[in-house]
Amino acid sequence: MALALQTFSTVKDANAALRAAGTRYLGGGTLVVRAANEGDVSLSSFVRSTEPSLSAITVSSGKVSIGASVTMAAIARHPGLAALSGAARAVGGPAIRNMATVGGNLFAPAPYGDFTVALLALDATVSSDNGDLPIEAFLATRESNQAIVTAVRFELRTEGVFRFLKVSRVKPKGVSVLSIAAVLEQAPDGTVSSSRIALGCMADRPMRAKAAEKALVGRTLTSDGIAPALTVASDDTSPATDPIASAWYRTQVLPVHLGRLLLA
Amino acid sequence: MAKVPVQFTLNGAEKAEFIDSGTTLLNALRDKIGDTSPKGGCHQGTCGACSVIIDGELRLSCLTLAETCNGAAIITTSGLSEGGVLHPLQRAFLDAFATQCGFCTPGMIMAAKVLLDHTPNPSRDEVVEALSGNICRCTGYEPIIQAVLTAARSNSQNAA
Ligand SMILES: Cc1cc2nc3c(=O)[nH]c(=O)nc-3n(C[C@H](O)[C@H](O)[C@H](O)COP(=O)(O)OP(=O)(O)OC[C@H]3O[C@@H](n4cnc5c(N)ncnc54)[C@H](O)[C@@H]3O)c2cc1C
Ligand code: FES
Ligand code: FES
Numbered sequence: 445m446a447l448a449l450q451t452f453s454t455v456k457d458a459n460a461a462l463r464a465a466g467t468r469y470l471g472g473g474t475l476v477v478r479a480a481n482e483g484d485v486s487l488s489s490f491v492r493s494t495e496p497s498l499s500a501i502t503v504s505s506g507k508v509s510i511g512a513s514v515t516m517a518a519i520a521r522h523p524g525l526a527a528l529s530g531a532a533r534a535v536g537g538p539a540i541r542n543m544a545t546v547g548g549n550l551f552a553p554a555p556y557g558d559f560t561v562a563l564l565a566l567d568a569t570v571s572s573d574n575g576d577l578p579i580e581a582f583l584a585t586r587e588s589n590q591a592i593v594t595a596v597r598f599e600l601r602t603e604g605v606f607r608f609l610k611v612s613r614v615k616p617k618g619v620s621v622l623s624i625a626a627v628l629e630q631a632p633d634g635t636v637s638s639s640r641i642a643l644g645c646m647a648d649r650p651m652r653a654k655a656a657e658k659a660l661v662g663r664t665l666t667s668d669g670i671a672p673a674l675t676v677a678s679d680d681t682s683p684a685t686d687p688i689a690s691a692w693y694r695t696q697v698l699p700v701h702l703g704r705l706l707l708a
Numbered sequence: 709m710a711k712v713p714v715q716f717t718l719n720g721a722e723k724a725e726f727i728d729s730g731t732t733l734l735n736a737l738r739d740k741i742g743d744t745s746p747k748g749g750c751h752q753g754t755c756g757a758c759s760v761i762i763d764g765e766l767r768l769s770c771l772t773l774a775e776t777c778n779g780a781a782i783i784t785t786s787g788l789s790e791g792g793v794l795h796p797l798q799r800a801f802l803d804a805f806a807t808q809c810g811f812c813t814p815g816m817i818m819a820a821k822v823l824l825d826h827t828p829n830p831s832r833d834e835v836v837e838a839l840s841g842n843i844c845r846c847t848g849y850e851p852i853i854q855a856v857l858t859a860a861r862s863n864s865q866n867a868a
Contacts, residue, residue: 447729447730448710448729448730449712449729449730449773449775449776451775451776470773470776472771473771473772473773473776474753474768474771477732477770477771477772477773478751478752478753478771480730481732481751481752481770481771482751482752489730490730490773492776517765536753536841537756537840537841537842538766538819538822538837538838538840538841539753539756539759539766539767539768539819539841540753540768540841542765542766542767543767543768543771543772616833616836616837616840617837617840617841
């Protein structure tokens with residue numbers, strides 16, 4: 445089915461056009477064009493913006509800003525974002541990564557949204573013309589989002605502090621059984637001083653493992669030290685059963701994979 | 709349906725067409741322009757049969773709207789042979805029996821071409837990774853991987 449596409453040079457004009465019924469923003473198109481190809485009749489027109497800031501990556505003084513139209517491939521090859529390249533490379537095969545945008549990933553339902561799991565662990569801010577929202581608040585209300593996301597911003601973390609793991613059955617590419625991202629800070633004595641752990645595919649959207657985060661603080665990253673966190677890793681999760689894995693399986697293997705990530 | 713102009717180069721030749729707004733690049737190439745080398749397998753991004761190279765990057769033409777390619781340089785498998793002589797990748801696919809029904813082959817060759825353009829001497833793992841978005845229902849993949857490695861070797865011998 446063919447649909448009309450409207451292209452605007454500014455986000456402001458594109459935002460105005462998006463108010464029309466049946467209109468959806470077109471990022472990389474990997475989910476929306478797919479939906480149109482599958483006959484989604486709720487779609488009658490696409491809107492996109494070519495404003496250059498949407499495609500910009502800036503890394504300066506430890507702060508990162510990634511425009512919403514930046515693709516996973518662009519993140520994976522950016523020298524300043526080496527710590528994040530694993531999370532960007534976790535999204536689909538090479539052609540999908542050349543198309544899939546950061547903005548689109550924020551809206552991707554489970555079992556997708558792997559990069560957003562990384563952004564949630566990094567405590568990113570999601571920006572639009574309506575202002576900035578902490579990513580957790582953004583994700584909780586994303587279905588009612590009306591404005592084009594323009595960028596995500598977060599503090600740069602080094603490899604080691606930021607950790608990411610995607611578990612899939614088909615290698616090297618395959619949809620997630622689950623994904624985990626963590627930002628772990630350690631005191632000089634090696635104990636965890638703060639932790640933020642985000643889970644993908646353990647609910648309909650990326651979520652925090654708050655009980656596990658709490659159980660890690662003050663502990664060392666050893667088998668004994670992380671044991672209490674692993675016991676509560678599945679607290680508050682509600683994974684789906686889909687062709688990749690059952691909800692039961694996801695719940696059973698989460699502590700195993702979280703353990704591997706924490707001990708890595 | 710509104711008609712919109714699209715203009716790009718296809719395998720080096722200028723193309724200018726009026727298409728229905730919202731037409732996918734796959735449909736524009738096959739139905740309007742007559743290049744049937746990209747195949748429509750799933751139209752969902754999962755099979756890779758529709759893969760083309762847009763401005764040097766591997767993309768899925770089934771999920772790309774043709775209008776977004778204005779001014780782009782597009783390469784499809786039909787543009788690879790020169791003067792009736794097959795491209796080394798095409799030759800290697802034939803020689804290695806990497807083609808059976810042939811439906812996946814143009815997409816596989818596009819994915820392999822981007823790899824070899826950037827990484828002339830890839831490892832086996834790099835070949836596997838480069839082809840990971842492309843599904844083949846016939847060959848079992850091993851002959852395809854070997855064909856790409858063979859084409860890489862023949863390219864480097866030519867360059868030497
Ligand atoms: C074969 C295949 C494999 C995939 N594998 C993975 C995977 O392994 N991991 C993964 O996480 N995802 C995967 N995906 C899903 C998808 O490709 C990614 O999640 C991608 O990041 C979505 O981005 P997009 O730009 O293509 O989204 P689009 O399809 O363009 O948009 C998706 C939704 O987000 C909205 N949107 C997009 N950008 C904005 C914006 N800036 N502001 C407001 N709304 C916006 C759109 O209106 C739409 O509702 C896969 C998809 C396919 C087809
Ligand atoms: S037809 Fe495009 S990926 Fe299958
Ligand atoms: S040769 Fe038949 S699908 Fe690959």
